[in-house]
Amino acid sequence: MGADFTVTLLNGRKTDVYFLSTIKELSAKLSAYGRRVLWVFDSNSAALFTNLPANSVILPSGEKNKTFSSIEKIISAALDAHLSRDSVFIGFGGGVVCDMTAFAASVFMRGCSLILVPTTLLCMVDASIGGKSAIDFKGGKNLIGTFYPAKDVLISSACLRTLPQQEFISGMGEVIKHAFLTEDDALYDFLVKNRNAILKKDRETVSEMVNMSLRVKASYIERDPEEKLGIRQALNLGHTFAHALETTANFSIKHGIAVAWGLSRAAYCGAELGITSRELQEKIDSLLSLYSYDIPYRIGRGEWLDFYSSVGKDKKRLQGGVKFVLLEAQGRPVLRELEQNLVKSAVISAPSRIS
Amino acid sequence: MGADFTVTLLNGRKTDVYFLSTIKELSAKLSAYGRRVLWVFDSNSAALFTNLPANSVILPSGEKNKTFSSIEKIISAALDAHLSRDSVFIGFGGGVVCDMTAFAASVFMRGCSLILVPTTLLCMVDASIGGKSAIDFKGGKNLIGTFYPAKDVLISSACLRTLPQQEFISGMGEVIKHAFLTEDDALYDFLVKNRNAILKKDRETVSEMVNMSLRVKASYIERDPEEKLGIRQALNLGHTFAHALETTANFSIKHGIAVAWGLSRAAYCGAELGITSRELQEKIDSLLSLYSYDIPYRIGRGEWLDFYSSVGKDKKRLQGGVKFVLLEAQGRPVLRELEQNLVKSAVISAPSRIS
Numbered sequence: 212m213g214a215d216f217t218v219t220l221l222n223g224r225k226t227d228v229y230f231l232s233t234i235k236e237l238s239a240k241l242s243a244y245g246r247r248v249l250w251v252f253d254s255n256s257a258a259l260f261t262n263l264p265a266n267s268v269i270l271p272s273g274e275k276n277k278t279f280s281s282i283e284k285i286i287s288a289a290l291d292a293h294l295s296r297d298s299v300f301i302g303f304g305g306g307v308v309c310d311m312t313a314f315a316a317s318v319f320m321r322g323c324s325l326i327l328v329p330t331t332l333l334c335m336v337d338a339s340i341g342g343k344s345a346i347d348f349k350g351g352k353n354l355i356g357t358f359y360p361a362k363d364v365l366i367s368s369a370c371l372r373t374l375p376q377q378e379f380i381s382g383m384g385e386v387i388k389h390a391f392l393t394e395d396d397a398l399y400d401f402l403v404k405n406r407n408a409i410l411k412k413d414r415e416t417v418s419e420m421v422n423m424s425l426r427v428k429a430s431y432i433e434r435d436p437e438e439k440l441g442i443r444q445a446l447n448l449g450h451t452f453a454h455a456l457e458t459t460a461n462f463s464i465k466h467g468i469a470v471a472w473g474l475s476r477a478a479y480c481g482a483e484l485g486i487t488s489r490e491l492q493e494k495i496d497s498l499l500s501l502y503s504y505d506i507p508y509r510i511g512r513g514e515w516l517d518f519y520s521s522v523g524k525d526k527k528r529l530q531g532g533v534k535f536v537l538l539e540a541q542g543r544p545v546l547r548e549l550e551q552n553l554v555k556s557a558v559i560s561a562p563s564r565i566s
Numbered sequence: 567m568g569a570d571f572t573v574t575l576l577n578g579r580k581t582d583v584y585f586l587s588t589i590k591e592l593s594a595k596l597s598a599y600g601r602r603v604l605w606v607f608d609s610n611s612a613a614l615f616t617n618l619p620a621n622s623v624i625l626p627s628g629e630k631n632k633t634f635s636s637i638e639k640i641i642s643a644a645l646d647a648h649l650s651r652d653s654v655f656i657g658f659g660g661g662v663v664c665d666m667t668a669f670a671a672s673v674f675m676r677g678c679s680l681i682l683v684p685t686t687l688l689c690m691v692d693a694s695i696g697g698k699s700a701i702d703f704k705g706g707k708n709l710i711g712t713f714y715p716a717k718d719v720l721i722s723s724a725c726l727r728t729l730p731q732q733e734f735i736s737g738m739g740e741v742i743k744h745a746f747l748t749e750d751d752a753l754y755d756f757l758v759k760n761r762n763a764i765l766k767k768d769r770e771t772v773s774e775m776v777n778m779s780l781r782v783k784a785s786y787i788e789r790d791p792e793e794k795l796g797i798r799q800a801l802n803l804g805h806t807f808a809h810a811l812e813t814t815a816n817f818s819i820k821h822g823i824a825v826a827w828g829l830s831r832a833a834y835c836g837a838e839l840g841i842t843s844r845e846l847q848e849k850i851d852s853l854l855s856l857y858s859y860d861i862p863y864r865i866g867r868g869e870w871l872d873f874y875s876s877v878g879k880d881k882k883r884l885q886g887g888v889k890f891v892l893l894e895a896q897g898r899p900v901l902r903e904l905e906q907n908l909v910k911s912a913v914i915s916a917p918s919r920i921s
Contacts, residue, residue, distance in 0.1 A: 279634055283703075290704060318673075321698065321711045322792070343676065348638075349645060356676045357712060437677070 215422065218429045220342050220360040220436045228340065228425060230418050231367040237328070240365055244326065247298040249289045251312040256304035256330050259370070266292040270308065274462070277307050277347045279355075285315040289323075296320040302361075305331040306338040310353070313344030317359035327361040330370040332382025332417075333467050336389065336424045339364045341432045358437055368417040377465060379412060383502055384467030386420060388448050388474050389427040391495055394542030398423045399498065406501055445544035448536040449473030452558065455521035459514050471504040476557045480549055481537035483556070491541055510558050518558060519551065570777065573784045575697050575715040575791045583695065583780060585773050586722040592683070595720055599681065602653040604644045606667040611659035611685050614725070621647040625663065629817070632662050632702045634710075640670040651675040657716075660686040661693040665711070668699030672714035682716040685725040687737025687772075688822050691744065691779045694719045696787045713792055723772040732820060734767060738857055739822030741775060743803050743829050744782040746850055749897030753778045754853065761856055800899035803891040804828030807913065810876035814869050826859040831912045835904055836892035838911070846896055865913050873913060874906065 214227030231237040250264050253272035257263060268288035270281050289298065300323060302312025309327045316325040329335040345356035371379065390398040401420060402409070408416040428446060435442035452473030457464055478495045481487025499506050510518055522533055534546040569582030586592040605619050608627035612618060623643035625636050644653065655678060657667025664682045671680040684690040700711030726734065745753040756775060757764070763771040783801060790797035807828030812819055833850045836842025854861050865873055877888055889901040 279638065283634065286703060286710065290706070290709075314673075318669075318710045318712055320709060321700070321713055345676070348641060351645070354645075354675060355641065355673045357673055358676055 214363070216426065216429070218340050218360070219433055220358075224342075224360050226340055226342070226360045226362065226364055228364045228366065230422060231365060232369070232414065232418070234367065234369045237365060237367040237369070241301070241326075241328070244299050244301065247294060249285070249292055249294055249298065249300050251285055251300060251302050251304070251308055251315070253304045253308045256308060259330065259373070266294070270311065272304075272307070274307055274347065274352075277311055277345070279346060279348070281311055282315050282318075282346060285312065286319055289315075289319055294319075294323070296323050299324040299326060301326045301328065303328045303330065304334075305329070306334045309334055309338050310343070310345045310356070313342075313359055313361065314346055314356055317344050317357040322359070325359065325361045326363045326365065328365045328367075328370070331374055332371060332379050332421070333385060334382075335366050335421050336382060336428070337385045339366070340425060340429060342436065360436075366418070366421055368412070368414045368421065371412050371417065374412075377468075379410075380502070380504075381465035381467030383409070384449075384469070384471035384474070384504070386424045387498055387502065388446075388470055389424045390498065391474070391491075391538060391541050392431070392445060392448060392544060393427045394540070396541075398427065399494075399541075402498060403501065410502075441546060444534070444546060445536055448538070448544060449475075449477050451522060451533060451535050452476040455518045456510070456558075458521040458524075459510060459518045468504065471499050471502075472506065472508060475499055475504075475506045477535060477537055479557050480535065480553055481539075483553060484537070484547075486545065486547070487538045488540070491538060494541075512559055515555060515559055519554065522554065569718070571781065571784070573695050573715070574788055575713075579697075579715050581695055581697070581715045581717065581719055583719045583721065585777060586720055587724070587769065587773070589722065589724050592720060592722045592724070596656070596681075596683070599654050599656065602649055603656060604640070604647055604649055604653065605656050605658060606640055606663055606670070608659045608663045611663060614685065614728070621649070625666065627659075627662070629662055629702065629707075632666055632700070634701060634703070636666055637670050637673075637701060640667065641674055644670075644674055649674075649678070651678050654679040654681060656681045656683065658683045658685065659689075660684070661689045664689055664693050665698070665700045665708070668697075668714055668716065669701055669711055672699050672712040677714070680714065680716045681718045681720065683720045683722075683725070686729055687726060687734050687776070688740060689737075690721050690776050691737060691783070692740045694721070695780060695784060697791065721773070721776055723767070723769045723776065726767050726772065729767075732823075734765075735857070735859075736820035736822030738764070739804075739824070739826035739829070739859070741779045742853055742857065743801075743825055744779045745853065746829070746846075746893060746896050747786070747800060747803060747899060748782045749895070751896075753782065754849075754896075757853060758856065765857075796901060799889070799901060800891055803893070803899060804830075804832050806877060806888060806890050807831040810873045811865070811913075813876040813879075814865060814873045823859065826854050826857075827861065827863060830854055830859075830861045832890060832892055834912050835890065835908055836894075838908060839892070839902075841900065841902070842893045843895070846893060849896075867914055870910060870914055874909065877909065 215230045216228050218226040250267040252269045255272050257269045300312050300316040302309045316323050327339050329339040342358045342360035344359050345353035348354040405416050431443050431446050449470045453469035456469045478492040482489055482492040532548040535549050536544050537547050539545050570585045571583050573581040605622040607624045610627050612624045655667050655671040657664045671678050682694050684694040697713045697715035699714050700708035703709040760771050786798050786801050804825045808824035811824045833847040837844050837847040887903040890904050891899050892902050894900050
C-alpha cells in the first residue's frame with residue numbers, strides 16, 4: 212500500500228504518511244514491521260490495547276516525565292529485547308510519547324528506524340511530522356533534542372474515539388492556524404463547512420482535515436527542515452503569545468487552545484500595525500469563534516509582568532529580540548519584533564478598532 | 567586563514583581541518599570563536615592551561631565517565647552561561663571528551679556548533695573527524711550517540727608534548743591501519759622513512775603524518791557518512807580482533823595497541839584464506855614490528871572462550887554473523903565472516919605458514 216503523501220526532509224530522508232480508516236487496518240500495517248520492534252506507550256495510549264505487544268515500554272503520562280530518565284527507560288527496554296541499529300521504535304501516543312520515542316530512536320546506536328502513531332489530534336497535525344525530537348531539561352521545554360524524521364507516520368482517526376473533547380479542541384487550534392498559513396482557502400472552507408462533523412469527530416471528515424492540515428505544515432518544513440532559514444518559524448504563528456499564556460497560567464490552559472488565542476492576538480497586532488488587513492483579522496476571529504474558542508479572553512493586569520517576562524525568555528534563545536509571526540496576508544507570514552505597548556494592548560485590554 | 571582540508575559529510579555539512587604549528591597559533595584560532603562559547607575539558611586536558619577560559623566545564627577523565635550524567639553536566643554549564651542554539655561547544659581533549667562534547671552539542675537545542683581540539687594522537691587520527699558522537703550505556707561502548715560532524719577540527723602536534731609515550735604508540739596503531747587502507751604508498755613510505763622523528767614526536771613530522779592519515783580516513787567516511795553502505799566499515803580493519811582482546815584483557819591494553827595486533831591477525835586470516843597475499847601480510851607485520859608492537863603476542867588457551875564470546879557480542883548489533891575486515895590488496899578492504907577455527911588459529915597458536 213502506497214503512502215498517502217511523503218514529506219522530504221533532511222539529507223534526502225523521507226517521511227511517508229499513511230491514513231488508516233480503521234483500527235484493523237492500522238494493526239495490519241503495524242504488524243508488517245516484523246518482530247525487531249520496540250513499542251513505546253504512555254499509560255493513556257497503552258489503555259487502548261487489551262493485550263500489549265511484546266517488547267513494550269509504558270512511560271508515565273504527562274509533560275513532567277519528558278526527561279533523560281524516560282529516554283534511559285526506552286533504551287534499556289531496547290537492550291533487554293536485544294534490539295540493535297536495524298530495529299524499529301514505534302512511538303504510540305500523544306506528543307510527549309512521540310517526541311521522546313523520536314529522541315530515543317535518534318540516539319540508540321546512532322539511529323534506528325522510527326515509526327510514529329499519533330493518538331491525539333494535536334500530535335497528528337503537529338508533532339508527528341517535521342522531525343523534531345525532544346525532552347525537557349531543567350525547566351526548559353524541548354531544550355534537548357535532535358532533528359530526526361520518522362520513516363512512517365500512521366494516522367487513524369479511529370484512535371481519537373476515546374480522546375477527551377478538550378484535547379480534541381486543543382488540536383483544532385493548530386489546524387486553524389494551518390488554515391491561515393496557506394493562500395489556498397480549501398482548508399478554511401472545509402473547516403467552515405464541516406464544523407459539526409468535525410466536532411463530532413466523524414472519522415472520514417477528521418481524516419481529510421488532518422490530511423489537508425499536514426500538507427500545509429509539510430510545505431514549510433520541506434523548505435527549511437532545520438529551522439535555519441526563517442521559513443519554518445512561520446509555524447510558530449500564535450505561539451509566542453501562547454507560550455507566555457501557558458506559562459502565566461501554570462500550564463492549566465491546553466497548548467492548542469493557547470495557540471488559538473495567540474493566533475487571534477497576532478492578527479490583532481498585525482492589524483494595528485497595518486500589516487494584516489482588518490478583513491483577515493475578522494476572518495481569523497470568526498473561524499475561531501465558530502469553534503467556540505474564548506477569543507475575548509484577556510489576562511489580568513496583575514499577570515502582565517509574568518506574561519511579558521515569559522515572552523522575554525524566548526529572547527535568550529537567540530541573539531537579538533523576540534520575533535513574532537504576523538500575517539501580511541493569508542499564507543504570507545512575516546517575522547517582526549513588537550513594541551511592549553502593543554503586546555500589552557493585545558493581551559490585557561479589549562482591542563480597540565479604528566473603524 | 568583557509569582550512570588545510572575539508573571533509574564533506576552528511577547533508578552537505580563540512581568539517582574544516584586546520585593544522586596549527588604552535589600553541590600560540592592554536593590560541594589565536596580559538597579566540598576567534600568569540601564569547602558565546604562553552605569549553606569542555608577533562609582533568610588531563612585542563613592541566614594544559616594555566617588559566618582556564620570563562621565558561622569551562624571539566625569532566626573527570628576516563629571511559630567510565632562517558633555517561634548521560636556527563637552530558638547533563640555539559641548542558642547545565644551551557645545553560646548557566648546563558649548559551650543558546652547559536653553558540654559554540656569546544657571539546658578539548660582525547661576521544662572521550664571529544665565524543666561527549668560532540669553528543670552534547672548535537673542535542674543541545676537540537677544542535678549548536680561544534681569545534682574539536684584533539685590532544686591525543688589517537689583522537690587526532692580517529693575520533694576527531696567522521697561525526698560519530700557517543701556515550702556508553704549499561705556496559706555497551708558507544709551505544710548511544712549521533713552522527714554530528716564538527717564544524718572545525720584544530721590539530722596542533724604541540725598538544726602532544728606531554729602525552730605519555732604509550733598513548734602516542736596507541737595512536738600509531740590507527741595510523742598504520744590507515745597506511746594499509748590506501749593503495750597509495752605515500753603514508754607507508756613516510757612511516758618507514760621517518761620512524762625515529764615520529765617516535766620522538768617531532769612536531770612537523772607528526773603533523774604531516776596526521777594530515778596524511780586523516781585524508782585516508784576521510785576518503786572512506788565521505789563515501790559512506792552514516793555507515794550504511796558497507797564502505798565506512800573498512801575503517802574497522804583489525805577492530806573485531808582488537809575489541810575482543812580489549813575485553814578479554816579487561817581494558818588493560820590500549821585501544822590502538824590492540825588495533826595494531828588485530829591488523830596483524832586480520833592479515834594472517836586473509837593470507838590463510840588466499841584473500842591477502844603473503845607479501846602484503848609480511849609488509850604489514852614488518853611495519854608493525856618497526857614500531858615495536860608485540861605482534862607475536864597470543865592469548866592463552868584459557869582465554870579463548872572469553873575472547874570468542876566477545877567477538878560474538880558484535881553479532882547482536884546486526885542480524886547475521888560478525889563480518890571481519892580483510893584486505894584483498896592494500897587499499898582494497900572486503901567484509902567476510904570467518905570460521906571459528908580460523909579465528910582460533912589466528913589468536914591462540916603461532917601462525918603456521920603454508921610455504
